[in-house]
Amino acid sequence: MRRLTSAFLGVLTAIGIFLLPSAPAAAAEVNLAPSATASASYTSPWESVAAINDGIDPPRSNDTVNRRWGTWPQTGAQWAELTWASAQTLRSAQVYFFDDGGGVRVPASWRLQRWTGSAYADLPGTYPVAADAYNTVTFAQVSTTRLRVVLQSGQASVGLLEVKAIGENGRQSGWNPPGNLVTPLNEVWQHQESTYPNLYGFRNYGWDQIMANRGSINYCVRWDSGATVSAALRDQIHAALARQFKKWMDVMRGHNNWPYADVPLKVVGWAVRDRAQLQWNDNSVDIYVGDIRENAPQCAQACGRFFNQGGTYPNCPGGASHHYDMSLWLTAGMGGGAGGDWGQRLGSEYFVNSLNADDIHILLHEIGHSFGLDDFYDWTPTGVCCFLMKAGSAAQITEFDAWMFRDWWRHLKSRYGY
Structure with missing residues (x-):
């Protein structure tokens, strides 16, 4: 599309004064979820599993503005999964539950699983169940290409608004295009x-x-x-x-x-x-x-x-x-x-x-x-x-x-x- 700008690439001559960041962002950890592909056991036709790693922090569990992943009318064990093209090193995860007060509620219980290369294995930890907040689970460092959130429904169907997978950022220092x-x-x-x-x-x-x-x-x-x-x-x-x-x-x-x-x-x-x-x-x-x-x-x-x-x-x-x-x-x-x-x-x-x-x-x-x-x-x-x-x-x-x-x-x- 044609650019309509009178100031693009040099028409304006003023030189800006810029504040440099005091230091680069911490190299140790970052949310790796946005670089993954999201999938699920089931998604209601009007919802989107892409919501779980779109990087948007929900304002509340009953978020009516941003996309949600929900499983209504399905109940029982449901899952949503993040898949990466290469193995990622993970240390913790944060999960924000979807709860509209009706057909979708916080789960009765939940757990995280990693893909070992041949099967899914549970990640041990303490699993809180709270609405209107991120629920954080910390575990021993693992390397995996898939992280699965398994939800067991309680009084209604289940859903998620956002999943954060926290691990090493793998920052590259050079130029390496294909x-x-x-x-x-x-x-x-x-x-x-x-x-x-x-x-x-x-x-x-x-x-x-x-x-x-x-x-x-x-x-x-x-x-x-x-x-x-x-x-x-x-x-x-x-x-x-x-x-x-x-x-x-x-x-x-x-x-x-x-x-x-x-x-x-x-x-x-x-x-x-x-x-x-x-x-x-x-x-x-x-x-x-x-x-x-x-x-x-x-x-x-x-x-x-x-x-x-x-x-x-x-x-x-x-x-x-x-x-x-x-x-x-x-x-x-x-x-x-x-x-x-x-x-x-x-x-x-x-x-x-x-x-x-x-x-x-x-x-x-x-x-x-x-x-x-x-x-x-x-x-x-x-x-x-x-x-x-x-x-x-x-x-x-x-x-x-x-x-x-x-x-x-x-x-x-x-x-x-x-």
């Missing part, structure tokens, strides 16, 4: 260097934003639509954005001294033409009304990194913690998308209709642009054909997209002291 991708990756980087003369001088990539925040990202939603938004829809929009952004961050976990196990995303503001469109009265986000730029509502310029690339926000209402690094610009009737250092723009109807999709592929593509990834309208690197950043050829982040993304970190990490 051999078949070395040539196309070099072609891509050479093309970028020749096409964008200020590629290294530009200082507002997504990388810069995360590093300036010491491992987090803030968003503003530009609601460029006449439709109303309920509190429930607002929360679903926030959750869907966080899940999609996290897919790119998961590409970096443990790779080439990337310092963060997780990069939390927070929506700090909504911009709208008419306050009556937003059907909530809580103060969970700042609300900006009637501030029009590019014929669309926007959050305060004083709070936007695009407008304040020095990294300070002296005139932002609420202070620097209320600043936003990017905008999710949702425009009624828009087809396709646009992306750059300022954020991502796509159709509001498309996004709302995709809230429960595993991959909102237009948004994923545009987030790639925010981190510097290019379009491939007129050429294709040697030996690859179909990938997310080649619009229309893939609907999810592919191995080649992941390695292009990592290549940006390889070339820019020295500016942050790595």
Whole structure:
């Protein structure tokens, strides 16, 4: 999709001042669950087993915003499992139960099992059963390719909202792409260097934003639509954005001294033409009304990194913690998308209709642009054909997209002291 940005790759000349992380994230342990594939004994047709390792911390056991894994109407022993492509070293696990107060309740009991290579073996430990909290089990260090959570139902069916598998992060210190991708990756980087003369001088990539925040990202939603938004829809929009952004961050976990196990995303503001469109009265986000730029509502310029690339926000209402690094610009009737250092723009109807999709592929593509990834309208690197950043050829982040993304970190990490 074509990027509509007046500031991408060097049009803005201001050089940002960035705070370096005081130290890399702890190398000892990390949640390894997001890199696994989830499966289950049974999943209710309206639920999703992918919920158990999507990295979203539930607000409560009766979570009505994010995806859940539930087994109604099945009862008895049910299981959900994480499978990795290679053996992982694990030391503990944290499990958050799904309990809607009706057909799905916390289990009567549960246990963890590891795959030995030929059978499942129970992991000894103390197994608490609590709602509205993570239930932690610590065990002697094990190496396995599968971790299974076995739930025994009590008064109703059972389910899970999130599973964390805690172990060694296996952080890699170097650059080691698969051999078949070395040539196309070099072609891509050479093309970028020749096409964008200020590629290294530009200082507002997504990388810069995360590093300036010491491992987090803030968003503003530009609601460029006449439709109303309920509190429930607002929360679903926030959750869907966080899940999609996290897919790119998961590409970096443990790779080439990337310092963060997780990069939390927070929506700090909504911009709208008419306050009556937003059907909530809580103060969970700042609300900006009637501030029009590019014929669309926007959050305060004083709070936007695009407008304040020095990294300070002296005139932002609420202070620097209320600043936003990017905008999710949702425009009624828009087809396709646009992306750059300022954020991502796509159709509001498309996004709302995709809230429960595993991959909102237009948004994923545009987030790639925010981190510097290019379009491939007129050429294709040697030996690859179909990938997310080649619009229309893939609907999810592919191995080649992941390695292009990592290549940006390889070339820019020295500016942050790595």
